[in-house]
Amino acid sequence: MTRRALAATAPTARPGSRAGERCYPYATVLPVMLVVALFTVYPLIYCVHLSLHENVLTRPLDHDFVGLQNFREVITGYYFWRSLCSTALFASMAVLAVTLYGLGTALLLNQAVLGSALLKVVVLLPWAIPAVISGIIWRWIFDGDYGVLNGLLLVTGVVRRYVPWMSHTVTARLCMVVAHVWKQGPLAAVFLLAALQVIPPELHDAAHIDGAGRWDGFRFVTLPYLKATLALVLIYETIVAIATFDLVYVMTGGGPADATAIIGWYAYTEIFRFLNLGHGAALAIILGVALLGLVLVYLRALGSEET
């Protein structure tokens, strides 16, 4: 995207007539470059260095070069695989739910009814607020002792006594997914709505004249148009789900029984509970490479959508 756009603007640039004009672009780009470089180049080198050395804060004098031992220990560790499973489970549920919810919301927002106008006003709210706060809100809703969900279910007679939603592995995961969908869904909906709005209305009319029903219209007119955006949303939401941290921190603390200890949380505890910086850095690199792979897929999908 950037290459094409840059090439398109080249003719408007004029050779600077004065020395000040010649320095101008460098002077404007430099401050930004410095800040970004300070927090990109050095951290990368530092992280690789950490991962190749023994670095446990409880043993501050041992800093031997250990090669790939940190990576080996992390990969063969029991908790790594558990957290991978938790991550895969959470990410697949979350991505699926966010995409379906986002698609449904986008389809509703694209309708010419009064309710749709109302929905448009409020839809961005969950996206705009801190993830920490959405975690706090949902934790309080699902609370096993005083949560309002339990209260409502009790009043309507669905349950006889309060259910400790956050204390069972299965329901705790579901609670996290609900909170995640609530927070992330609006963004997916906005993206998909933008894609829906460029579908020429004549296509739907034509399909209708040809005798296509509601479902056929969606299946053969809407869906092909949405395919590229859907792919983007899926990849983007996968990255977001895998990198989830704030929600785990305030909602579950990784529990119960490590059911929600997804990989970002696991890296955090390696570093800040067990103070093993070498392990933490190795984990961070593994996670970083995995996410980078996804990002590259994302950019490729983005590029193919444009051409």
Add this chain to the structure above:
Amino acid sequence: MARGGSSRLEPALLNLACLGVALFILAPFAWMLVSSLAGEAELTRRPPVFVPSPPTLANYAFIFTGQLPRDPARHGIFVWQTSHEVRLLLPALRNSFIVALSVMAANVVFGALAAYSFARVDFHGRRSAYAFILTSRLMPAVAVAIPFYAIVQRLELLDTYRALILVYLAFTFPFTIYFLSVYFRYLPAEVEEAALLDGCTRFQTLLRVVAPCAAPGLVAAAAFAFMTAYNEFLFALLLTQTIAAQTMPVLLAAVATNPAVSHALLAACVILALIPPGLLALALRGYLTRGLVASVAR
């Protein structure tokens, strides 16, 4: 959109579905608002009191002034004593505002300057500098947590606003520059060329000709930068230690993970903390939506 016999029923169904989604979005906020107007005793009943009567502002009064409630039985005076950190909400909000407003201002000024150069000025290394800034954003946050801490420690900036502002600038600049340079490129170049021919410098052209045209883009970029800084949690947690620099998400996470917290007080904190991003999201809805769409789809 009249289609066949079911056309009268359909809008009703669609409206109902819209209301359902709106309810899902709004109900959690509504319950927080209700909780913040209730006493602790009403919230810890089974089932809770769904409509506190009469609603009370005692929770807010305590956060703002430290005034204890007149009705201790209703408010559970014991949990208030274990929830004294909520009194730190206002300083934490002040910290959040200072950091977020600084990040926003720096993004608008430096981000717009750099983005305009990337969009319209030809200079050596433009392409690689642009690519470098954009790819820097691909690094996941956890991966750089330890090095960031080390850098900030070495600069002797731990527990200061400046550390958070620097880190958030590194996070927000790439998006701002991408977003604004795309925006600038879509403006008509003829006016700028005329200004340059009339003897304006690049800077004057940006200030007098481009900035007024790009005002909606600048507003959206400013709002995104503000929200990113206001909402960020992980690095605020790592890089601050005391209320001298702790931002609102760090404080609220500490309050919320305290098992003996008063939920009514916590709810009042949440409502107060939600006001700035909530207002932004409602007031700048159009700008933000268009900005979000432009950031992926263009």
